[in-house]
Amino acid sequence: MAIGYKIAHVIRDKFPWLWDLTERFNSILFSIRYGETVSRFRFSAIPDGYKIMRMEDVSTEDIVNFFAKQPAEAFTFFKPHGFDYKSIQSLQKNKAFLAFFLIDCTQDDAERPCDDKQPTIAGYFFIRSFFHGKGFRGRMVDIDYRNKGLGTAMNKLLNEIGFSIGLRLYETISMDNIASYRSAIKASNIKIINEDFEKREYFIEIIDEPISPKANDERSENIS
Numbered sequence: 001m002a003i004g005y006k007i008a009h010v011i012r013d014k015f016p017w018l019w020d021l022t023e024r025f026n027s028i029l030f031s032i033r034y035g036e037t038v039s040r041f042r043f044s045a046i047p048d049g050y051k052i053m054r055m056e057d058v059s060t061e062d063i064v065n066f067f068a069k070q071p072a073e074a075f076t077f078f079k080p081h082g083f084d085y086k087s088i089q090s091l092q093k094n095k096a097f098l099a100f101f102l103i104d105c106t107q108d109d110a111e112r113p114c115d116d117k118q119p120t121i122a123g124y125f126f127i128r129s130f131f132h133g134k135g136f137r138g139r140m141v142d143i144d145y146r147n148k149g150l151g152t153a154m155n156k157l158l159n160e161i162g163f164s165i166g167l168r169l170y171e172t173i174s175m176d177n178i179a180s181y182r183s184a185i186k187a188s189n190i191k192i193i194n195e196d197f198e199k200r201e202y203f204i205e206i207i208d209e210p211i212s213p214k215a216n217d218e219r220s221e222n223i224s
């Protein structure tokens with residue numbers, strides 16, 4: 001698995017035309033295999049005061065502005081795709097890229113229905129999915145919304161959709177990204193598949209089982 005993941009990274013970085021072609025094929029095949037299940041899926045564990053919008057329903061401009069607003073530090077461990085208009089537009093068309101935004105409904109007159117307001121994006125979360133049944137999670141919380149539990153909540157939402165449509169979920173986490181690691185183990189049971197001390201990265205699988213508090217505490221102590 002780790003080898004397949006490395007090959008995918010080499011193709012993405014060195015042969016962008018091949019990556020594009022593969023993404024298009026994957027999008028079609030994923031849609032054939034999972035399209036109906038994805039369209040029937042509804043999230044249940046949405047944090048109070050928020051709503052979720054699919055990436056294709058948010059304007060490309062708002063998405064680009066959301067990323068542009070984040071400080072450089074936010075991208076140290078987060079480089080899943082380009083953040084320019086063209087890259088975002090192509091992701092919005094990719095049926096295998098299951099991406100969502102957490103919208104803060106309490107901003108700009110809490111009484112007004114959230115759907116009537118300009119969306120205030122508090123977080124972004126996605127699964128880059130593959131037609132053969134694997135998905136790779138990622139997320140970013142807006143700088144003004146950090147450390148309120150949203151990163152953990154978005155991990156739970158990713159597990160909800162990923163497992164309910166039948167994907168196996170994976171993620172790479174930098175050993176230096178403590179918030180990311182903590183929010184991952186708080187939301188999920190995980191299995192460390194590979195530890196790359198040179199790159200300082202864990203490659204983990206998220207396991208669809210209840211969280212083991214004991215294993216969690218031990219892992220938490222190891223990372224702090």
Ligand SMILES: CC(C)(COP(=O)(O)OP(=O)(O)OC[C@H]1O[C@@H](n2cnc3c(N)ncnc32)[C@H](O)[C@@H]1OP(=O)(O)O)[C@@H](O)C(=O)NCCC(=O)NCCS
Nearest residue numbers: 078138139140141146147148149150151152179180182183
């Ligand atoms: C990683 C990220 C999504 C976490 O989101 P968040 O909403 O701030 O996280 P949470 O509030 O759910 O906190 C999760 C845990 O991390 C801890 N934490 C949060 N920020 C921390 C920090 N800067 N240093 C140490 N621990 C931190 C919290 O205390 C909590 O741990 P606890 O439950 O043991 O107390 C957010 O920091 C982020 O967007 N980072 C930039 C993008 C990125 O690196 N994404 C991950 C790679 S895919």
